[in-house]
Amino acid sequence: MSSLKELEKVKVGRRSFLKMAALSTALGATGLNAAPAVREATCDELKDPYPGSKKVKTICTTCSVGCGIIAEVYNGVWVRQEVAQDHPISHGSHCCKGIDSIDTVRTAKRVKHPLKKVNGKWQRISWDQAVNEISEKMLELRKKHGPDAAMFLGSAKMGTEQAYYFRKFAAMWGTNNIDHQARI
Ligand code: SF4
Structure with missing residues (x-):
């Protein structure tokens, strides 16, 4: 996706930077020199890493409180979040879950399609198969119990x-x- 590539060019996040630093140290200790190249961000990039991004008012969906979040969207990708200071319920605050709501979207562990465990391994299955198998199992349980x-x-x-x-x-x-x- 070109938008993700652009993001990678523009910004090296704190966590990525720490990972790269750790990798660099580990490789240095082995005598290898294959750490990824890192460059300093320009002043313009530091001032505005996501030029033209939009700030969208939304809510945290983790619980029924519905605290206010400002989601920053760049090229269709949710890139940063801020607390909504003027939200009538949360009044500019979050709990520890809401403060990282963005990770429910960008985490590598996000499940994007149905998975079935077969012989101890997760396999991707179609939505039709998932719905059919789950409904058949439910009907069987209802009949029995x-x-x-x-x-x-x-x-x-x-x-x-x-x-x-x-x-x-x-x-x-x-x-x-x-x-x-x-x-x-
Ligand atoms: S920030 Fe915490 S309290 Fe607020 S809606 Fe999200 S999970 Fe609920």
Whole structure:
């Protein structure tokens, strides 16, 4: 993606810099000299590493409090976040989860498609296969143990309409075992 390449050119983040420094030290100790080249950022890059970026007001979706976040978006990529000082609920504050909300998007561990563990190894499967296998398993469990064998746990990441359908789904399933994730 050209936007990511541009980002790499523009900015070496603190963590990346520390990783490179550690790698450089380790290679130095072995007598090898293959550490990646690092250059100093120019004054312009330091002043404005993401020229033309947009600041978008949004909310942290980790829990139901919904603290305010300013997401900085550069070429369609969420690159930095700030606390929303004027947010009516959080009043310019975050908890330790919200302060790094951006990592739910950019972490290398983010799951982007369904995975199934086969013989101890994760394999990518299609959405159709995932939905079919999960629904078949659920129906089998309901037949064997009844509808109250299942519990439905909502999410702060759901919108109002999604929460409405989720509640309807539990009712159609035949149980009142439904709650919100924030209550655990
Ligand atoms: S910052 Fe913390 S308290 Fe605020 S919405 Fe996110 S998880 Fe909840």
